[in-house]
Amino acid sequence: MEEIDRRIVTLLASDGRMSFTDLARETGLSVSAVHQRVRRLEKRGVVRGYAAIIDHDAVGLPMTAFVSIKPIDPAAPDDAPDRLSHLTAIEACHSVAGDESYILKVRVASPVALEDLLQQIRASANVSTRTTVVLSTPYEHRIPELADDSPTGHERTG
Amino acid sequence: MEEIDRRIVTLLASDGRMSFTDLARETGLSVSAVHQRVRRLEKRGVVRGYAAIIDHDAVGLPMTAFVSIKPIDPAAPDDAPDRLSHLTAIEACHSVAGDESYILKVRVASPVALEDLLQQIRASANVSTRTTVVLSTPYEHRIPELADDSPTGHERTG
DNA sequence: AGTGAAATGAATACGGG
DNA sequence: CCCGTATTCATTTCACT
Numbered sequence: 411m412e413e414i415d416r417r418i419v420t421l422l423a424s425d426g427r428m429s430f431t432d433l434a435r436e437t438g439l440s441v442s443a444v445h446q447r448v449r450r451l452e453k454r455g456v457v458r459g460y461a462a463i464i465d466h467d468a469v470g471l472p473m474t475a476f477v478s479i480k481p482i483d484p485a486a487p488d489d490a491p492d493r494l495s496h497l498t499a500i501e502a503c504h505s506v507a508g509d510e511s512y513i514l515k516v517r518v519a520s521p522v523a524l525e526d527l528l529q530q531i532r533a534s535a536n537v538s539t540r541t542t543v544v545l546s547t548p549y550e551h552r553i554p555e556l557a558d559d560s561p562t563g564h565e566r567t568g
Numbered sequence: 569m570e571e572i573d574r575r576i577v578t579l580l581a582s583d584g585r586m587s588f589t590d591l592a593r594e595t596g597l598s599v600s601a602v603h604q605r606v607r608r609l610e611k612r613g614v615v616r617g618y619a620a621i622i623d624h625d626a627v628g629l630p631m632t633a634f635v636s637i638k639p640i641d642p643a644a645p646d647d648a649p650d651r652l653s654h655l656t657a658i659e660a661c662h663s664v665a666g667d668e669s670y671i672l673k674v675r676v677a678s679p680v681a682l683e684d685l686l687q688q689i690r691a692s693a694n695v696s697t698r699t700t701v702v703l704s705t706p707y708e709h710r711i712p713e714l715a716d717d718s719p720t721g722h723e724r725t726g
Numbered sequence: 727a728g729t730g731a732a733a734t735g736a737a738t739a740c741g742g743g
Numbered sequence: 744c745c746c747g748t749a750t751t752c753a754t755t756t757c758a759c760t
Contacts, residue, residue, distance in 0.1 A: 411627065419622060426584040426618035429736060440746050445737070447744095456626040460584035461619055461709060464577060468614040469569065469714050474662070476634075476671060491706035502708040504632070507701045513634060517712050543665045548649035550660040551619060554675050556627050587753060598729055603755070605727090 411456070414439065416556045418447055419456060423553045426460040463551055471499075471517040474544035475524060478510040479537040490535040497534070499527050510540065569614070572597065574714045576605055577614060581711045584618040621709055629657075629675040632702035633682060636668040637695040648693040655692065657685050668698065 411419075414437050421428055421436055433444045451457045466472060479490060490512055491503050502515040514531070518524045528539050569577075572595050579586055579594055591602045609615045624630060637648060648670055649661050660673040672689070676682045686697050 416627070419620070419627060422620035423622055424619070426620045430738095431736060441737085442739090442747075443745055454626070455623050458621045458623050461582070461621055462577070462580035462584045463616045463619055464581055465613050465616050466712075468612070469574070469577060469712075470716065471712055471714075476662075476664070495707065498710070498713045501710050501712065503706045504634075504708075505703045505706065506634075507703055512706075513700065513702075542671065544671075545663045545665055548661045548663065548670075549653065550662075552656070552659050554624075554629055554659065555656045556629075558628065588755095589753060597727095599754080600730080600756085601728055 411556075415447060415451060415456075418444065419451065420553060420556055422448070422457060422460075426462075466517055470519055473518045473520060473524060474547070475516050475518070476542045476544070477514040477516055477528065477531060478506075478540045478542075479512050479514065479531065479535065480510045480540075482536050482538060486536065490537060493535040494531060497527065497530055499523075500531075511537075569714075573605060573609060573614070576602065577609065578711060578714055580606070580615060580618075584620075624675055628677055631676045631678060631682060632705070633674050633676070634700045634702070635672040635674055635686065635689060636664075636698045636700075637670050637672065637689065637693065638668045638698075640694050640696060644694065648695060651693040652689060655685065655688055657681075658689075669695075 417437055418433060421433060430441050430445050430448070433448070434441045437444055439447075448457070466474065481488065481490070488511065491505075494500055494503065494514070499516050499518050500514050501517055504513045505511065506513050516524070516527060518527055524541070524543075528541060531537065531539055575595055576591060579591060588599050588603050588606070591606070592599045595602055597605075606615070624632065639646065639648070646669065649663075652658055652661065652672070657674050657676050658672050659675055662671045663669065664671050674682070674685060676685055682699070682701075686699060689695065689697055
């Protein structure tokens, strides 16, 4: 991916509602050219979608935690993500290297809601849990610097 | 916060570029009414912003890790978030309860880049690190169900 | 808080270099 | 792959309930 696409991606990552007009100004291209590029980035899956960033305190989910899970029966088929996907309090599920198999990021309303959620997680996926409660979040959702070329599987190799 | 605002927040969380026209259709309000509500949600900080969701593989940052940090000198003032904020590979920084003081979520291009980043983290904040590498991400950025009332500090109490 | 209507500005489709 | 133009559609403001 080259310079201008990287710039577009960075701009949209920091303001997902930026207009094509503004993107055009920032990149020095015409509106139709950026429009075309954004649609292509969406189609190729580089831009996977757009989301409002919500203040979880303000919507009644002030408690965040990381829940690491480990299967009770290590021989059983590992379909924990599927078994847990109905629990909407789980914002993310990462398969990880290390002692435990997944790290879940969860958002709940209260300590009691967390207790309840942990029981549901254990029951749904037959796992043990280890929970790390978030006290505060100095920052989140930051934009990385995108540098140089990256393998998209779409560019020409020569 | 009541029903319609919750609906608007949920819709924008799942599609940050949804038009006011579509929001109006989905909520049964007029365009100007939703417009007013969205602006109010933004002003009150319930909606903190908008972001494009990026495929990190496609932009050359295919490696994600969680880095837990612990101060070398527990007596020193704890300004790790400030000391680390210049490292753009750090997407999020959470202060946590437990043995360690912060969990960082980082995105890097390669194992070597992670090694380099860990050295920078240790040097910048005078901390030890414990790193959990993400192997795959079954899901991320999911939208929680927003239920009932939540304390925004803005609604009338009677 | 809500509405509809009017004016501005943005998104999209198109013809062409 | 880029541009400009023309059309359609969304955003924003306003006067009013």
